[in-house]
Amino acid sequence: MNLTRSSVKNPAAVLVIVALVFIFGVIAMMKLPIQLTPDIEQPQITISTGWRAAAPEEVESVIIEPQENVVKNTRGVVDVTTSIQRGFGNITLTFDVGTNMQQAMLDVINNLNQAPPLPLDVFEPVVATGGGRGGPNAASLLVRPVPGNDLTEMANHQALIEDVIEPRLARISGVGQVNLNSQRPRELRISFEPHKLAALGIPIGQVANTVARASDVSGGFADVGRRQYTVRFAGQYDLESLSNMIISYSGDRPVFLKDVATVENTLVDRFGFTLRNGAPAYYITITRGNEANTVALLDDINLAINELNEGPLAEVGLMIDLSFDSSVHIRNALLLVKSNLGLGVFLALGILWLFLRGWKATLIIATTIPLSVMVAFLVLSMLERSLNVISLAGVAFAVGLVLDAAIIVQENIVRLRSEGMDNKKAVVKGATQVAGALFASTATSVAIFLPILFMKGIEGQLFSDLALTLSVAVIASLVSAVTILPIASRYLLSDLPKQDPHEDYWQKLTDFIMKLTATAKQRTAWIAGLIIGSVLITTTLMPRTDFMPRAPIDGFFFSLNLPPGGNIEFLDEEMANRFRDRIAPYTTGEKQPKVKSYNFYSYGPNATGGFIYADDPTRVEELMQVVQSEVLADLPDTQVFLFRGSMINVTGGGNGRSVNIDLQGPDIDPLMAAAQIGIQKIQEHLPGTSAQPVPALSMAEPELRLLPNDRRITQAGLNRSDVANAVRAFTDGLFVAEYFDGNDRMNVILRGTPWNNPDELAALPIYTPRSGIQTLGELATVTRTVGPSQLRRVDGKRTISLIVRPPEIMSLEEAMAQLEEQVIPAIKAELPSDANLLVNGNANRMQQAIWDMLQNFILALIILFLLMTALFKSGKDSLLVLTVMPMALAGGVIGLWVLNLFTFQSLDLLTMIGFIILLGLVVNNAILLVDQTRCSEREGLSRQAAVRQAVRIRARPVYMSTLTSLFGMLPLMILPGVGSEIYRGLATVIVGGMAISALFTLILLPSLLRIGEQKTQAQFSTQSSFAAQESAQ
Known part of the structure; x- marks a missing residue:
């Protein structure tokens, strides 16, 4: 060469x-940027739209449905999933992998512009890529009071968080976005007295219109002499003078806004809360920018936290806790791999020295x-x-x-x-x-x-x-x-x-192999036994398939589906306090297993849960059982769901080990009934499996529904819109306008004084043009009913989803088999004719991935065959080499079977890749044996002598290379630790396959190479005799 x-x-x-x-x-x-795993993302674009004080059904009909219609046909979209809650709707568009997301973003924005105009008090839709967070979550921070500080409302320090903490964190290199999840926007609230307003004969709409019309107006430009002036009408009031706005006249006396209302710059009402180890906290998340080094990023974040804790936060009695630090798992996992790498090098060199x-x-x-x-x-x-x-x-x-x-x-x-x-x-x-x-x-x-x-x-x-x-x-x-x-x-x-000190061993091994394959009958028996036995072992012991590898961390999530209708005060006083009291002995170590730290959040009955870190990572499963049976037990009408945190997370699919059963139809009630049957069947046939309905099946939230009396409304000189605005003003407040003070923009909200029961609401007065003062109850009938607190739509249809999470020792394939046999038929039997059932999420992804892997497996075989045919210039020799593959596959399966005797290991995608890699490794020894045999034959040796020489010459390097490879990979297979679950199955397949292949290739290949030996031997003898005669002459 x-x-x-x-x-x-x-x-x-x-x-x-x-x-x-x-x-x-x-x-x-x-x-190189350091991460835990490569970015695993399904390209997504989210459209988030807020509409304050709007019910879910109103958000669905006015905002979501029109938006879905214009964006669902965007090029590359594979599914559309929508979540709707009170005052908020979120559409998630999932695209094919490889889609040009810049072009997709432009297409979505262009399509969104074709949607019907939104109501004035609806926030402009926010369009974002990557699930709406801009990148993988690198850290979660919680701002909380220092011990001894009895602060109960973190919103009192929101200005400090917005002006000091957020800018400091955003300046860190590698930060993609800082999300203030507990942020409460400010609003200019005008709180009026309904009785005073009605007594003065002032309609609510007049107050709203007067405030809304008080705005600055540009008059253009005017030339005066040699100068050009900008003409502006300064119609906007400042906060100090807004109370002196004249809203009407009573006789000749002006009525000022301050006569009937108070004006204040305040925060919007509290809509949720977060606790950090029992103390109130302000929740902040930081996403990683593209190509950022996660470890270096977290080092900088920790420096910023220490700087803030010792500086401005210490002055006001606050501190920041780093709740989630992604670099911890990265450091531990990479340290383990590096240790395995070093140990593998040492073992490989040790084996090498034993031979040399x-x-x-x-x-x-x-x-x-x-x-x-x-x-x-x-x-x-x-x-x-x-x-x-x-x-x-x-x-x-x-x-x-x-x-x-x-x-x-x-x-x-x-x-x-x-x-x-x-x-x-x-x-x-x-x-x-x-x-x-x-x-x-x-x-x-x-x-x-x-x-x-x-x-x-x-x-x-x-x-x-x-x-x-x-x-x-x-x-x-x-x-x-x-x-x-x-x-x-x-x-x-x-x-x-x-x-070579082992020369006698290699000679004896050669003699032994030639003896085992001496006769045609022996060779046939070995060929049939090894190939058929390998096929039987592979088909019998092959484990069930899974999607993603198991990669658990030292903590777990819990989610609570609470009875509908509970307000934030109830959730804080009843649920949070009860949880705090019950978990306290575990945080102090009084009870075991000890809790290292925990977070608790609640943003409504359908958004309550938290995360718990175990002090001892080996007792996480035990702690989960304790929390399930003691801490979260006996909560009235509450469903509890626990699931282990994972280092591998799939966009829209959690840890990759869940299945979505989607029930779709126009009427939500029969879907909920069928979902309830499904949960019962899952609990019956798949013990230990979590089945969480989304939205919750107890979604009937108490509702006060006002039915308009059109006759009375018309007689009073009003219309439905006037009454609807009054209702909104008497409750969460009527949006009037926006106010900009030069720095911040806020909503101007017109809001009546609080009322305590439906009767008080019905008795609130409204001044009308024709009938004077009328109560709200005279213009509309107040009825008690229920309505959905949350809605979910998949591909434009109302949907109830059962998120099924099998236990850790059950593969996704096994769970799917049980669901298809025992659960899905029972659900379908309960569905009406106009409803349907779909299985989505990781189940579909796994099936598609397995199909792709099978295609790649076949493609790899074709490539191997063609390359070896080119090398040997013989398709027959190429087929001989490929015959070692069944043994290798069987060896990989045996390795997984043995591993499952000690710890659970399914056939996840990374383990499947091990079988493909195995193909390229085990053929190397076969190639060397076939190549050496053909070279010896070309040099004049008989087939039997050529095979003997190939075995004798190549046995030592074959075993040397195989053993160095095996011992180099052995630490990856046997050493436990953080992240070892990710690659353990892959290592086991390769080690098992190479070991079995090395044991039997030197028997199978000689047997195959000596097929037709008698015929070639006769040809060789004839040629030798002819050559001898030629020499004699």
Whole structure:
């Protein structure tokens, strides 16, 4: 190979290149952004629209339905999911992976502009990408009182948070967005006395119109002499003079606004609260910007927190707690992978030394590891990837693999020198002689990874880093083996290496294998037994499939579906206080397991829950049972749902282990009844499974519905709109206008004094043009009824969704089988004819991913076959090599079966990738055996002698490379720790497959190669006799 000869002739140039690779590799490694996993996102655009004081059905009919109609056909949209609550609607558009999101954003905005005009008091829709948060959540912060501070209302310090904390956090490099989740906007509230207003003969609409018309108006420009003036009518009142606005006249006396109302700049009413370890808190989240280094970002956030805690917050008795720190899991997970990487290198080199019994030879081969790793880091940096658990695991997996080529080259060089060849010639011929086979084996490995690199969807985002690092490292190891290793062997191994201390073992192994495959009957039995047995083992022991790997963290979420109608005061005093009292002994350590910290939030009966961190990460499941049975037990009419936090989160799919059963239809009541049946069946047939309905099935919120009396309204000289505005003014307030003071913009709200019961509401007076003072009850009938507190729509239809989360020891496939057999038929039986049932979410994603994986598996086989056909110039030999694959697959399945004896491991997507990677690895040994056999035959040996020689020559490097690979990956398989669940299944498949393949390939391949041996032997004997006669003549 010219590359080897050129390298041996120019060692200085090679060393310079190696030095440059190391220098730039180290620089690239230091600059790589650090994350836990690659970004796993389904492209989304959200449209959020607020309408204060509007009921969910009103939001649906006036805002959401028209918006859905104009955006649902946007190019690339795969589904439309809408959530509607009081005063708010949110549409989520999910797009195909790979969609140009900049163009999609423009398309959505253009389509949204075609929607009908919105009411004046509706906030402008906010269109955002990435689920409405702008990026992955990097940190959650809670501003709370310091111990000893009895502050009960954090909103009193909102100005400090907005003016000091938010700007300081936003300045940090890498921050995408700072979200003030507990923010309460300010409003200019005009609180009027309905009785005074009516007694003075002033309609509510007159007050609203007078305030609304008090605005600045530009009159244009006027030329006066040599100057041009801007003409403005300063009609807007400032806050101090607004109370002196004249709203009407009583006789000749003006009626000022202050005569019937008070004006104040205040916060909107409290709509929710957050607790941090029992104390009131202000909730802030920080999203990570694109390509930000999460670890460095959190270091800067911690510095900012310390600065704020010691400065402006300390002055007012406040402090910031970092509730969620994504860098903690990243540091722990990466530390574990790095430890596994280091231990794998140590074990691989130890195995290598046991075979070589020489430190020089061992270290020469070992130089392939750091060089290949540096090249991998360099390519990751050039392609703008991140350093994460997946990419670093790929480096760890590569530790054993990158030694293969160097081992083969070194073995061949040593063999040639032991036969008496000159050192310089031996290093060149030793590398060039095996270069073709090494190129083929490397090409097959890389060819296996190529389909993974180009996979779309979530699986492509998750696994491309793994395939990339393995591919680059293996290619770099090949180049290193045919360039650097010959140079090192020439100058550092001047003396002939020691004779192989295991030579007798390899000879005995060769004799044993030839004895096992001596007769045609024996060979047929081995071929049939190994292939059929492998197929039977694979089909019998193959575990059930899953979507995402399990990657639990040291905490869990809890969600409460409370009885409808509870206001914030009730939720604070009853639910929050009860939770705080019950969990207190666990936070102090009086009871076990101890709680490290917790958050509790409530923004209404359908949005109450929290997160609990365990002090001991190994007792999270135990703590979950305690919280379920003691802390959250006996809550009246309350459904409790608990689920473990995960390091891997899928946009719109949580931790990737949930199933959505969507019930759709025009009438919500029969959907709720069918959903209730579904929950009962799930609890009956899938014990330990959580089934959370969204929205809650107890969604009938108490409602005071006012039915207009059109006759009385018309006689009074009003219309329905006038009465509706009065109703709004008597309750949450009537939007009048916007006020801008030069810094902030706020709503102007006209609001009556509070009332305590429906009778007081009906007795409130309204002045009418024709009938004088009328009560609200005379113009409309007040009735008590119920209405939805929350609505959900999927693809334009009202929907009740059951979010099913199977227990940790149940795969998604097993859960789906139970649901399809036991649960879904029972639900369908309860649905009316105009309703339908759909299974969505991770179930669909898993089926699509499995189909994609199957296609890639077939594509990988085709690529392998074509490459080997080109190498051997024989389709028959290519098929011989491929026959080792059933054994490898069986070995991977056996490895998973053994692992499941100790801990649960399903066949998730990352584990499936292990089988594809396995294909490219196990064929390498087969390629070497077939190639050596054909070379020996071309040199004149018989088929039997050629097979014997191939086994004797290749047995040592085969076992050496296999054992170094196995021990290099073994720590990834057996060592527990944070994040190990992500790649444990993958490592198990590769280790099990390579181990079984190594044990039986040296039996299966000789048996296959000796098929038709008698025929070839006869041809060989005839040719030998003819050659002998020719020589005699």
